[in-house]
Amino acid sequence: MGWGDLGVFGEPSKETPNLDQMASEGMLFLDFYTANPLCSPSRAALLTGRLPVRNGFYTTNAHARNAYTPQDIVGGIPDSELLLPELLKKAGYTNKIIGKWHLGHRPQFHPMKHGFDEWFGSPNCHFGPFDNRALPNIPVYRDWEMIGRYYEDFKIDLKTGEANLTQIYLQEALDFISKQQASQQPFFLYWAIDATHAPVYASKRFLGTSQRGLYGDAVREIDDSIGKILKHLQKLGISENTFVFFTSDNGAALISAPKQGGSNGRFLCGKQTTFEGGMREPAIAWWPGHIPAGGVSHQLGNVMDLFTTSLSLAGLQPPSDRQIDGIDLLPAILQGKLIDRPIFYYRGNEMMAVRVGLYKAHYWTWSNSWEEYSKGIDFCPGQNVSGVTTHTQEEHTSLPLLFHLGRDPGEKYPLSFASDEYQRAMEQISVIVRQHKATMVPGEPQLNVCDKAVMNWSPPGCEKLGKCLKQPKSDPKKCIWPH
Amino acid sequence: MGWGDLGVFGEPSKETPNLDQMASEGMLFLDFYTANPLCSPSRAALLTGRLPVRNGFYTTNAHARNAYTPQDIVGGIPDSELLLPELLKKAGYTNKIIGKWHLGHRPQFHPMKHGFDEWFGSPNCHFGPFDNRALPNIPVYRDWEMIGRYYEDFKIDLKTGEANLTQIYLQEALDFISKQQASQQPFFLYWAIDATHAPVYASKRFLGTSQRGLYGDAVREIDDSIGKILKHLQKLGISENTFVFFTSDNGAALISAPKQGGSNGRFLCGKQTTFEGGMREPAIAWWPGHIPAGGVSHQLGNVMDLFTTSLSLAGLQPPSDRQIDGIDLLPAILQGKLIDRPIFYYRGNEMMAVRVGLYKAHYWTWSNSWEEYSKGIDFCPGQNVSGVTTHTQEEHTSLPLLFHLGRDPGEKYPLSFASDEYQRAMEQISVIVRQHKATMVPGEPQLNVCDKAVMNWSPPGCEKLGKCLKQPKSDPKKCIWPH
Numbered sequence: 001m002g003w004g005d006l007g008v009f010g011e012p013s014k015e016t017p018n019l020d021q022m023a024s025e026g027m028l029f030l031d032f033y034t035a036n037p038l039c040s041p042s043r044a045a046l047l048t049g050r051l052p053v054r055n056g057f058y059t060t061n062a063h064a065r066n067a068y069t070p071q072d073i074v075g076g077i078p079d080s081e082l083l084l085p086e087l088l089k090k091a092g093y094t095n096k097i098i099g100k101w102h103l104g105h106r107p108q109f110h111p112m113k114h115g116f117d118e119w120f121g122s123p124n125c126h127f128g129p130f131d132n133r134a135l136p137n138i139p140v141y142r143d144w145e146m147i148g149r150y151y152e153d154f155k156i157d158l159k160t161g162e163a164n165l166t167q168i169y170l171q172e173a174l175d176f177i178s179k180q181q182a183s184q185q186p187f188f189l190y191w192a193i194d195a196t197h198a199p200v201y202a203s204k205r206f207l208g209t210s211q212r213g214l215y216g217d218a219v220r221e222i223d224d225s226i227g228k229i230l231k232h233l234q235k236l237g238i239s240e241n242t243f244v245f246f247t248s249d250n251g252a253a254l255i256s257a258p259k260q261g262g263s264n265g266r267f268l269c270g271k272q273t274t275f276e277g278g279m280r281e282p283a284i285a286w287w288p289g290h291i292p293a294g295g296v297s298h299q300l301g302n303v304m305d306l307f308t309t310s311l312s313l314a315g316l317q318p319p320s321d322r323q324i325d326g327i328d329l330l331p332a333i334l335q336g337k338l339i340d341r342p343i344f345y346y347r348g349n350e351m352m353a354v355r356v357g358l359y360k361a362h363y364w365t366w367s368n369s370w371e372e373y374s375k376g377i378d379f380c381p382g383q384n385v386s387g388v389t390t391h392t393q394e395e396h397t398s399l400p401l402l403f404h405l406g407r408d409p410g411e412k413y414p415l416s417f418a419s420d421e422y423q424r425a426m427e428q429i430s431v432i433v434r435q436h437k438a439t440m441v442p443g444e445p446q447l448n449v450c451d452k453a454v455m456n457w458s459p460p461g462c463e464k465l466g467k468c469l470k471q472p473k474s475d476p477k478k479c480i481w482p483h
Numbered sequence: 484m485g486w487g488d489l490g491v492f493g494e495p496s497k498e499t500p501n502l503d504q505m506a507s508e509g510m511l512f513l514d515f516y517t518a519n520p521l522c523s524p525s526r527a528a529l530l531t532g533r534l535p536v537r538n539g540f541y542t543t544n545a546h547a548r549n550a551y552t553p554q555d556i557v558g559g560i561p562d563s564e565l566l567l568p569e570l571l572k573k574a575g576y577t578n579k580i581i582g583k584w585h586l587g588h589r590p591q592f593h594p595m596k597h598g599f600d601e602w603f604g605s606p607n608c609h610f611g612p613f614d615n616r617a618l619p620n621i622p623v624y625r626d627w628e629m630i631g632r633y634y635e636d637f638k639i640d641l642k643t644g645e646a647n648l649t650q651i652y653l654q655e656a657l658d659f660i661s662k663q664q665a666s667q668q669p670f671f672l673y674w675a676i677d678a679t680h681a682p683v684y685a686s687k688r689f690l691g692t693s694q695r696g697l698y699g700d701a702v703r704e705i706d707d708s709i710g711k712i713l714k715h716l717q718k719l720g721i722s723e724n725t726f727v728f729f730t731s732d733n734g735a736a737l738i739s740a741p742k743q744g745g746s747n748g749r750f751l752c753g754k755q756t757t758f759e760g761g762m763r764e765p766a767i768a769w770w771p772g773h774i775p776a777g778g779v780s781h782q783l784g785n786v787m788d789l790f791t792t793s794l795s796l797a798g799l800q801p802p803s804d805r806q807i808d809g810i811d812l813l814p815a816i817l818q819g820k821l822i823d824r825p826i827f828y829y830r831g832n833e834m835m836a837v838r839v840g841l842y843k844a845h846y847w848t849w850s851n852s853w854e855e856y857s858k859g860i861d862f863c864p865g866q867n868v869s870g871v872t873t874h875t876q877e878e879h880t881s882l883p884l885l886f887h888l889g890r891d892p893g894e895k896y897p898l899s900f901a902s903d904e905y906q907r908a909m910e911q912i913s914v915i916v917r918q919h920k921a922t923m924v925p926g927e928p929q930l931n932v933c934d935k936a937v938m939n940w941s942p943p944g945c946e947k948l949g950k951c952l953k954q955p956k957s958d959p960k961k962c963i964w965p966h
Contacts, residue, residue, distance in 0.1 A: 010749075013781075
């Protein structure tokens with residue numbers, strides 16, 4: 001989902017009454033970012049509080065490449081990483097993930113080995129249908145075992161876009177919340193729904209109801225579900241004890257537009273890029289009785305902050321034996337403070353850009369390669385900013401391209417290198433970047449090796465269902481990441 | 484000002500708390516249009532309820548050209564046109580215009596000859612400073628006479644952007660409202676401020692206060708002033724008897740970006756064009772106790788509707804002896820109804836496009852000429868949609884380019900000519916366009932002839948001020964309209 005997909009962020013159809021109301025009852029973040037322009041690394045960052053380049057969710061196979069966790073990926077979340085649910089357990093929390101895990105699907109990466117007590121969902125994207133020979137269909141797990149596969153047991157109709165998944169995920173969430181409330185146990189629910197990821201889907205009740213087509217139908221169903229979750233918390237009388245945060249793991253995938261792609265508002269480009277459209281996200285914090293209703297924050301925030309903020313809410317400290325990139329947002333949320341901090345925009349192993357205050361400096365620019373572009377792959381459809389949305393990797397490390405995101409949120413007008421403003425801003429930014437690079441210890445890259453043998457051929461539980469598939473011989477290779 | 488300039492429409496700095504609150508107390512229009520992508524014709528349409536091609540605010544000097552009322556224009560609003568204030572007088576209204584008139588500056592076009600009882604402001608844009616030899620500085624009028632000139636008596640500092648004009652206009656408005664309330668007389672106030680028109684200005688208190696630079700400062704001052712006007716109405720106890728509507732006369736002028744140009748959100752291009760960025764406008768209706776708070780309307784609206792709606796509010800009928808394009812919006816505003824009607828997008832004498840429901844068909848496309856574009860004049864900076872943002876006038880009358888504005892508000896993905904959807908939509912649209920063209924009686928074009936002799940050399944009142952200038956010999960010529 002992109003920054004511009006909610007009514008409260010200016011989507012012209014304004015079809016998200018529940019999220020808009022969530023914002024009017026809570027706090028809207030206008031300058032909130034994800035940690036990466038792609039899903040898996042962002043989710044790893046959310047749960048570890050650390051940049052993907054630290055927690056291993058990146059590749060060194062080629063320069064500045066977006067890598068993720070498809071079925072043939074060998075890597076996943078290292079045991080050495082401490083995930084939010086692992087830490088929350090110490091404070092007595094019960095942790096559940098509903099939806100897409102995406103931090104590795106081999107046994108050692110299973111979410112319940114990393115602090116979750118319950119899981120309902122899938123390890124990978126809901127791509128398919130596959131033939132179960134060259135590619136197995138993605139399994140859906142309940143806790144330790146698979147209970148079926150997408151397209152076989154959990155239908156997605158690619159023609160009509162119909163699928164009941166968001167409704168299933170919603171019911172899982174409501175049931176979990178009810179159970180926790182009944183047992184008076186604190187909980188962490190990671191509701192990682194994926195209806196707006198291509199192939200986009202919605203259930204029958206929502207199909208055809210949006211001005212925006214199928215993508216809008218999916219957004220409306222998510223919006224409706226979030227409204228139901230918030231009302232459920234209120235009905236159970238625990239809304240004032242429950243901190244809820246809504247955001248997304250990358251900008252809208254404009255490559256899927258107009259049928260399956262969303263909106264990044266007036267920001268440049270989308271998913272896969274380190275322009276604002278790729279990484280600035282819709283974000284709303286909700287906690288009735290604590291967060292002043294109708295609040296608006298310009299705090300530079302990041303999904304990694306949800307790690308530190310959640311620990312803070314639980315009365316826990318973040319780990320002190322490693323670099324944590326997330327900050328505690330509670331002073332911003334509860335007291336309206338503005339905490340000075342940079343935002344780093346990475347693509348794989350490269351820091352492409354950095355934001356400091358209202359300035360954003362691009363050290364590298366790239367949309368995608370000419371080779372891909374000529375095949376019709378375009379991460380910036382209809383947008384073309386000369387020297388900025390480049391189709392070759394352009395290095396600007398000695399003289400970064402600098403934008404003022406207040407006057408120019410669309411990153412169209414680089415400041416003149418000769419201006420005083422450029423000099424002053426870059427002096428400040430250079431120090432921050434130097435320090436960041438000097439102290440950076442990259443983790444072991446997890447997204448370098450691919451092997452068909454590690455696919456979801458025979459997930460645990462497949463025997464009971466008669467759904468075990470024949471695993472091919474192991475043949476590890478360097479993964480190819482074209483973007 | 485553009486659609487995307489208000490927080491409530493997704494401006495990322497969200498610096499318009501008063502307009503946002505006006506929307507939350509009133510009704511937000513998401514699909515509201517101006518009558519023309521340029522100022523004078525839109526204002527003529529607002530006050531006559533008629534398309535510029537009917538009321539004469541267009542040119543036939545060249546095909547599909549944007550024309551307006553600079554100082555050397557010979558034409559203006561014809562006496563045969565019935566303006567809103569003329570009609571409101573019949574219902575006992577006192578009418579005042581504050582700010583930019585723009586419907587002609589020669590004596591016969593004076594606003595008080597067309598129904599206004601009071602005027603404070605200027606006949607033309609606040610361009611300048613001029614040398615009073617080749618070009619006279621623009622006069623500022625109080626009622627029948629000039630009281631000074633811009634840059635001489637009404638300062639605008641082009642270096643700092645400082646000018647006190649919005650504050651003066653605000654005080655004029657507050658005083659007028661107080662006077663009317665005291666005399667218990669109904670009033671029509673046309674508050675036609677122009678701080679966001681280049682050269683953009685703001686008063687000292689607002690300079691440097693916006694994240695968005697000078698343009699944002701101007702927006703903040705307008706926002707602040709509107710807050711004060713609404714509060715004034717409430718304080719005087721007449722808010723429930725006063726219908727207030729906020730909108731703009733054209734999209735943000737992207738040509739002036741990033742320093743003096745605003746935002747059209749995610750819409751394509753800006754002022755001067757018939758893409759959504761040029762003509763879709765922010766719009767808010769406010770009338771406490773009558774309009775349900777927090778309402779949102781998808782009614783296709785147009786500034787011309789304010790003519791008919793205002794008459795309706797005053798218990799008057801629109802003239803029946805001529806074609807009126809504006810419709811009465813009260814059923815949409817008060818009862819949430821959706822009235823079926825098309826939106827026509829004109830550029831000069833040409834109907835470039837039409838919107839019917841969520842479909843928009845372009846019969847002609849043009850951004851601006853290659854000749855102008857190569858000089859750096861760009862109405863679509865950073866945007867380039869192949870075959871759409873063309874630099875030659877492209878005719879599509881036999882096979883219009885069709886967009887679905889719900890799925891594709893950015894006009895990037897024309898529907899396939901071969902699709903059923905195209906066929907179905909165009910069948911409906913063609914009927915509407917045929918009927919529109921068959922019954923169109925263009926008015927006498929007012930914006931064809933330019934003459935230096937008609938400039939503001941010696942406006943009424945200049946003698947008292949010693950500000951009469953020498954008028955050159957008359958030399959009427961065809962005006963050149965490059966866009």
